[in-house]
Amino acid sequence: MIKRDIQKKLDEALRIAKQNYSIQSGIEIASNPAFGDYATNLAFLLAKELKSSPKNIAEKICEELSKIPQIDVSFKAINGFINISLSQDFLWEKACHLLNNPLRFNASQEPILLEYVSANPTGPLHIGHGRWAVLGSALANLLRFVGMKVNTEFYINDSGNQIRLFYETIQAIQDKRPIPEGGYHGQYMTELAQAALDPLESNILQQKKILGQIDVSFDLWYSEKSLHESGKAQVILDLLKEKNASYTEEGALWFKSSDYGDEKDRVLIKADGHMTYFLVDLAYHYDKVVSRGYTRLINIWGADHHGYVPRVRAGLIALCGVIYKEPHHFKVMIGQLVNLLRNGEPVRMSKRTGDMITLEEVIEDIGKDATRYFLIEKNPDSHIEFDLELAKKNTMENPVYYIQYAYARMCSILSKVTAPASESLSMELCPEERALLLANIRFEDEVWEAAELLSPYRVAHYAVSLARTFHSFYEKCSLIQAPPDVQGNRIVMLKLTQKTLGHCFDILGISAPTKM
RNA sequence: GUGCUUGUAGCUCAGUUGGAUAGAGCAACGGACUUCUAAUCCGUAGGUCGCAGGUUCGACUCCUGCCAGGCACACCA
Numbered sequence: 277m278i279k280r281d282i283q284k285k286l287d288e289a290l291r292i293a294k295q296n297y298s299i300q301s302g303i304e305i306a307s308n309p310a311f312g313d314y315a316t317n318l319a320f321l322l323a324k325e326l327k328s329s330p331k332n333i334a335e336k337i338c339e340e341l342s343k344i345p346q347i348d349v350s351f352k353a354i355n356g357f358i359n360i361s362l363s364q365d366f367l368w369e370k371a372c373h374l375l376n377n378p379l380r381f382n383a384s385q386e387p388i389l390l391e392y393v394s395a396n397p398t399g400p401l402h403i404g405h406g407r408w409a410v411l412g413s414a415l416a417n418l419l420r421f422v423g424m425k426v427n428t429e430f431y432i433n434d435s436g437n438q439i440r441l442f443y444e445t446i447q448a449i450q451d452k453r454p455i456p457e458g459g460y461h462g463q464y465m466t467e468l469a470q471a472a473l474d475p476l477e478s479n480i481l482q483q484k485k486i487l488g489q490i491d492v493s494f495d496l497w498y499s500e501k502s503l504h505e506s507g508k509a510q511v512i513l514d515l516l517k518e519k520n521a522s523y524t525e526e527g528a529l530w531f532k533s534s535d536y537g538d539e540k541d542r543v544l545i546k547a548d549g550h551m552t553y554f555l556v557d558l559a560y561h562y563d564k565v566v567s568r569g570y571t572r573l574i575n576i577w578g579a580d581h582h583g584y585v586p587r588v589r590a591g592l593i594a595l596c597g598v599i600y601k602e603p604h605h606f607k608v609m610i611g612q613l614v615n616l617l618r619n620g621e622p623v624r625m626s627k628r629t630g631d632m633i634t635l636e637e638v639i640e641d642i643g644k645d646a647t648r649y650f651l652i653e654k655n656p657d658s659h660i661e662f663d664l665e666l667a668k669k670n671t672m673e674n675p676v677y678y679i680q681y682a683y684a685r686m687c688s689i690l691s692k693v694t695a696p697a698s699e700s701l702s703m704e705l706c707p708e709e710r711a712l713l714l715a716n717i718r719f720e721d722e723v724w725e726a727a728e729l730l731s732p733y734r735v736a737h738y739a740v741s742l743a744r745t746f747h748s749f750y751e752k753c754s755l756i757q758a759p760p761d762v763q764g765n766r767i768v769m770l771k772l773t774q775k776t777l778g779h780c781f782d783i784l785g786i787s788a789p790t791k792m
Numbered sequence: 793g794u795g796c797u798u799g800u801a802g803c804u805c806a807g808u809u810g811g812a813u814a815g816a817g818c819a820a821c822g823g824a825c826u827u828c829u830a831a832u833c834c835g836u837a838g839g840u841c842g843c844a845g846g847u848u849c850g851a852c853u854c855c856u857g858c859c860a861g862g863c864a865c866a867c868c869a
Contacts, residue, residue, distance in 0.1 A: 307812060317811060323849070330811090330849085355812045396869070438869050458868095500869095528867050539795080539865090546867040553869045582796055583864040612797075613862075654805070659798065659862060666804090666818095674831085675817075681831050689828045725808070737806065740817080747832055756828045792831070 277381075277720045278370065279303040282314050282360055285349045293340040297322060303360075305718070309707075312352060312359030313714060319356050330356030364710075368701045371713045374720075375772045379779075381724060383423040389564050390416055392576035393487070394431040397480045398442045400464055401487070401635040403662060408576045408611045409492040409635075410651040410785070414732035415574075417783045422727045427570075430494045431560060434476060435501040436553055446475045486636045490644050491785045500556055509551055509559040512595065513544065521594050531558075536590035537601070558591040565596045573600075574730065576609045576656075585610075609730065611656045617663040642667040645786045649676040652784055653736045675740050679777065680789050682743035686774045687790040689755055690767070697771060698764025708749040712769055715745040716776045723783070732783065739780040746773055 282303050290297070301318035319334035326333055334353035341351045348366035352359045362370075392412030395405045412428065419426045433439075445459035449469040455461060468475040480497075487493065503509050513529070516522040521532045527547035531554075534541050544555040564570045573592075577584070585608045592600035600606040616623045616633055623633055639647050646667040653675070654660050667674065705713070719738070726734035755766045781788040 302809075304808070304811095307815090311812075315812085320811060320850085357812060359812095398869095433869060436869060526867085530867090543867045548867075550867085552867070557869095579797075579863050581864080581869095584869095585796090610797075610863095657797065658805080661804075663804090677831050678817090681829080685829065685832085692828060729808085734806095734808090737816085744816090748834090750828080751824090751833045754828060792829080 277724060278717050279314070279721050281370075282349065282362075285347055286316060286318075286351075286358075286360065288347060289341050289344060289349075289351070290337075292344045293337075295337055295340055306357075306359055309711070311354055311357070312361040314360040314362075315357045316360065317356075318358055319353075334358050362714075364705055365701070367705075367710070367713050367717065370717050371772055372699045372768065374716065375768060375775065379720060379723075381422040381720075383727075385425055386572050387570045388419065388424060388426045388572040388574060389429060389568075389570040390419075390426055390574045390576075391429045391431055391564075393492070394433070394577075395483065396433050396438060397476055397483065398438055398460060399462070399479070401483055402632050403614045403616055403635055403638055404578055404611070406490070406635040406638065406647065407614050407651045407656070407660075408578065409487055410490060410648050411609070411611060411656055411732065412576050413490075413492045414648075414652050414735075414784055415576075415730060417785060418723070418727050418732050418735060421779070421783055422724055424727070427495045428493075429496045429498050432480060432497055432499050432501075433553075434480075434499055435504055435556070439476065442476065486639065489636075489639050490647055498560070500560070503556050503559045503563070504551070508563055509556050512555060512559045512562060515562075515595055516544070519594060531555075531587075531591065531594075533587050533590035533594075536593045538586045538590040542587050554587060554591075557588060558595065561588060561592055562595050565592070565600075571599075572605055572607075574607045574609065576611055579610050579612045582608075582610045607730070609656060612659045614651075615659070615661045617661055618665055623664070638662075638664065645680070646674070646676050648785050649736065652732055655731070655733055675736075676786065677792075679739045679743040679780070680786070681792055682746045683774065683777050683781070684789050684792040685750060686746070686770050686777075690770055690774070691790075693755060693763065693767060695760055695763050695767065697767040698761060699768055701765055702761040703765060706753065708745075708752040709766075709769060711745050712749045712773060715742050716772050719776045719779070723779070735780055735783050739777060739784065742773065742777055742780070746777075 286303070297318070301316045301321055303314050303316055306312045306315045319330040319337065322333050323330045331353075334356050338351045338353040338358060348363050350361045350363070352361070390412060393401075393405055393409045395401055401409075416426050416428050441456065441459050444456050445465055446469045448455055448459065449466055455465075468478055471478040473481070484497075513522070516531055521535065522544060523530055523532065528543045529545035530541045531544050532541055542554055543552050545551055561573065564573060588608075589600060589606055592606055616638070641664055650662055650667050667676075719742075722738045723735060726732060726738075749769075753766060755763055755770065758766060778788055
């Protein structure tokens, strides 16, 4: 990774210049290309210790560094920052290496379980589910891309009150009786009541199909009912009793979750003798950790469930140990809801179900790529507005086409040239060429940081930025009309950019068109 | 009422453990197609970072209070 490489160069230069400091500084991308390619705030961090201004310190360090024979990078002090510029040869060498070798990351191999969507099987998926689905699948792609071990799972809530009501509703429709109190309304229920299959099965199949349309799939669909049948829920009761973490009150059995960070205690067995959803969910999480050995759990839940997080965490701490207090071991990503708009106006009603517009309708309307892109693009913490008309536009308002067009352009050019690629650099790089190489070289850091922060949206932003850099390069640097040696070098640049952008598409789960 | 979350340009959003003049895109305005795809590029303009204090060499970033929107506060799932 380039930042690490630069850090090494800096450390090496400091050592040669006999400027050893204990303070660890960071390497960041220079805020302005005029300053350099990268920068470090080392001088700011040293200011207190050396009792001098960052400006003076940076200048002094750079003066020392300028005395040593240079090692691929050069240093320049401006405003207290030490700016770092990569030599052309170093940049080129790195680019060729990236083109010819697969990326390697030193990722932890601890097993990760990513659970997402887990929508109730009693109704259609809506756009919010779509957001969590796309986020989860892109996150899985991202973590796997950097070499982490991830399994994905959909927890099917196929048991309990809701399911009972669901079947009662189906029965009522079949018997042409009114829908029971608290039952399910909507056109889709009538369709399910007429289906040949079991209505619940039928609805789950439908969910699988729709998620499949946007390339969202799971390693395992885990049934809640199976936890009842296997007696795994009962095991939890025994364990909590052993740990003296449960008690009986007012006819119900309670978990002392308030001892483990929850705001109050929670019911495990209701006074009517039924298990709560919460108890079974604890069994599910216990199963993930203890039976199946996952030490890192990531769940993606809708914002309407965020209040549920502390009690599950409490359960994990009680049952599996205090490490689950740490977000690294148990992380719940809260996806905010989505407002659907059409030409700036809110759309709520669905033609088919008479309810909220469904995910299926959105996908039909705007297609897989746009659905995925618009739902991944934004930080999941933000409440987003999703404009259906905007997502369909083939204009600059739609970044999906912008990045895909860049890719198609590269493919088109490469299909036209016959000259071989040349890795021996024969020219002085112009600013556009340099910017393109730098953008490619940044990818490793970007994707790694995105993985660490569980933020696939960063990859989407990076892709747009790389596409922009490429489009500028395209305007300025013709390939076909260039002299043969320059052409050979530019082919390397194009192939590398094509490869990098291709990685982005793979992670985002968006198609990479060779022509548009 | 309590908790979580959001508030940055007209709009949609970035802003990396606190660092350089707060950045992009769209929309607006002005330019560039006999050209490897103009689904593109180049330029101009646009800001009291919700408000008020505090912490320090330095705050969009951290702390406190307030304002506004969203969500949640079940022996439902």
